[in-house]
Amino acid sequence: MAENNNDKQKPNLGNFKPGNVKAPKINPYWIYGVVILTFLAIQWFSFGGGPIETNWMEVKNTMMANHDIQKIHVINRDEAHIFLKESSYEKYKDKLNVGFSAPTKFGPHYFFTIGSVETFEENLKNAQDSFSEGDKISVEYKTVHNYFGDILGWILPFGLIILIWWWVFRRMSKGSGGGAGNIFNVGKSQAKVFDKDSRVSTTFKDVAGLAEAKQEVEEIVDFLKSPTKFTKLGGKIPKGALLVGPPGTGKTLLAKAVAGEANVPFFSMSGSDFVEMFVGVGASRVRDLFKQAKEKAPCIVFIDEIDAIGRARGRNPNMGSNDERENTLNQLLTEMDGFDTNSGVIILAATNRADILDRALMRAGRFDRQIHVELPDLNERDEIFRVHLKPIKLSAEVEVPFLAKQTPGFSGADIANVCNEAALIAARKNKEIVEKQDFLDAVDRIVGGLEKKNKIISVDEKRRIAYHEAGHATISWLLEHANPLVKVTIVPRGKALGAAWYLPEERSITTKEQLLDEMCSALGGRAAEQLEFGDLSSGAQNDLEKITKQAYAMVSIFGMSEKVGNVSYYDSSGQSDFSFSKPYSEKTAELIDEEAKKIIEDQYQRALNILKENASGHSKLSDRLLEKEVIFGEDLESIFGKRKWEKHIEPKKEPDKNISEGTNEPDQTNPV
Secondary structure, rough: OOOOOOHHHHHOOOOOHHOOOOOOOOOOHHHHHHHHHHHHHHOOOOOOOOEEOHHHHHHHHHHHHOOOOEEEEEEEOEEEEEEEHHHHHHHHHHHOOHHOOOOOOOOOOOEOOOHHHHHHHHHHHHHOOOOOOOOOOEEEEOOOOOOHHHHHHHHHHHHHHHHHHHHHHHHHHOOOOOHOOOOOOOOOOOOOOEEOOOOOOOOOHHOOOOOHHHHHHHHHHHHOOOOOHHHHHOOOOEEEEEEEOOOOOHHHHHHHHHHHHHOOOOOEEHHHOOOOOOHHHHHHHHHHHHHHHHHOOOOOEEEEOHHHHHHHHOOOOOOOOOOOHHHHHHHHHHHHHOOOOOOOEEEEEEEEEHHHHHHHHHOOOOOOOOEEOOOOOOHHHHHHHHOOOOOOEEEEEEEOHHHOOOOOOOHHHHHHHHHHHHHHHHHHOOOOOOOOOOOOOHHHHHHHOEEOOOOOOOHHHHHHHHHHHHHHHHHHHHHHOOEEEEEEEEEOEEEEOOOOEEEOOOOOOOOOOHHHHHHHHHHHHHHHHHHHHHHOOHHHHHHHHHHHHHHHHHHHOOOOOOOOOOOOOOOOOOOOOOOOOOOOOHHHHHHHHHHHHHHHHHHHHHHHHHHOOOOHHHHHHHHHHHOOEEEEEEHHHHOOOOOOOOOOOOOOOOOOOOOOOOOOOOOOOOOO
């Protein structure tokens, strides 16, 4: 069959449809500019321009003396307009030719202010005394009304007032979240809608780790895609899922993946978007949000940081005053599960403060599922690193398992920051690829702060810092349950004058012996100062703060005190946060204080004894630290020998940069 030539000439338009073409948006400010330019054009360029200003002396001595003036019109008894003769126009053509505002050939050509009519007539008469009757200039008096100027003078002030009023209220409505830029739309929902016209590119492949949490939300997406798979067995679609976990663990990223995977409209907003200074706005926005969601059902509504409106009722610090947050929460509870059912509307929410949320919000029927998004473990950190390392040019020596092992306790956001900082450090050093040391320096930078090698420290202070850090290192090396040390430095970093890096074990529970060993290791710095210098300094402030909290936790939370007993006064539900009384008597409080103080004192004496028994090794380590400023595990091994309980020691060039669970911050003295 012959091909149709007409078909061959048609362009390939793909999925083009005339209805899909959107008209270009017009910025209203262009309209305002066109109106202003139109007014200027009418004012300045209509009728070919106007006369040029002159004065009486030039008129008398030049124009009248040469008999160039045909007539004079006195306008409104104030201004004299000069009309030149046609034969004399060529003389003044160069002066009159001033562009668009040049007067026409027929005049008027010049004007000047006459002052008073009587003075003008007398001056004109005296100037024409020597003129013949045929050469005398005729004078006409006219009254001209500027209707356009009069009308503009009346309208312009009112127009400016209306324009300013409109602009102020538009700004107010935008600042308070009023929809469509109108102050009367302040009660409208501020949710961003992602549908088939505006897709989110994030998918579940971009979410590394979080296997259990991802499975939960994937099931919700599957329910929306193929509901019959679940409903045929009698199941119902869950009404809501609450993502709970520490900051930076990927709660919002999971919600973005749901938006990218689900083929349904996705409403996204923050909990703070509901609450405004106006009474009733929050409840109105909740109603409007669910009204839009019902119209587009099935759909998903995501509320980030829901604790902004979901805080438990009855905790208002304003002592009984009308609380806009509580009104908003009441409306949200009604919309999620009230008389009016929301079939096809699934609520996703995220928070890191689940303990303060209202119990009515947490019950089944509103949030049927609580999905815990915890800090990633070793394998999950490995997966997260592989995602964030994709755009980075890596050296062959960089091993992802090594990086995952060196970052215990890091969240997904922390790992992303490590990768970015490593790339920046490599670029700062003019490298072509990112090497392993760049990643180690990046973790150092994030955890400890920027190095301050130029910080002024006296010799005595430096020696005290060296003995302090060597005390930590010595005891941690000699105790079984203390975290193995990887690196010690006396180079100032951030606010710290010295720091020790450890490689903590990833464990789910901690025994009493482990807590006591960590406490003894933390007190090693102060004990070293006491033995070497005979006095104390403020350098152990961070250590004391940490062990004090740890000791009170052992007594009042973990039940590790024989005298206090197997009791815990910790309220994990958060219900006692606003209570003005302690859950125990004054006598028990005194007992808790005594037990906590006894635990700390026992471990301090233990640290003193360990350092006395190993005084020579501690002294050698301090001298080596003063000499090198940075020492590693190999230096301790050469002085004290191998640890009996050591399972793994990192090479010298591969130090861990994470401070252990027992030393979340580097030891520091008070900054000057």
